[in-house]
Amino acid sequence: ENSSERTHLGVLFEKYVPRCLDALLKDFKPVTPVTDISVVETICRILDATLDPKLVPKGTPIEIIEMYFMYAAIWAVGGPLFADQLVNY
Known part of the structure; x- marks a missing residue:
């Protein structure tokens, strides 16, 4: 595994994950409760x-x-949403 790729993935996590978790908490209602760690794990x-x-x-x-x-983040956050919320997501 290339260390520059690993570093870039860290930057992507810092850039996108807080925004995704914030949106999941404030803007959407998942079908089942979703923890922050489960989103990151997904x-x-x-x-x-x-x-x-x-x-x-x-x-x-x-x-x-x-x-x-981004594909992974979209599915991790959007996967547990009610179908009617997917249009907004």
Whole structure:
């Protein structure tokens, strides 16, 4: 694992996760209660599944990694929402 990629993932967590958690708390009502740690864990699990070295080789542009991160964050936050809230999300 490349340390610059690891550093960039840390930056992405700091940039997006607080906003996502805040939006989940203030703007949406999930189907079931969702804890902050479960959202972060879901992001990590999705990233673990999608950032497979065979699919995302070393040297992949950071912008692509950020797209994978956003995909994970969208599903981690949007997955437990009521269907009628998905339009706003």
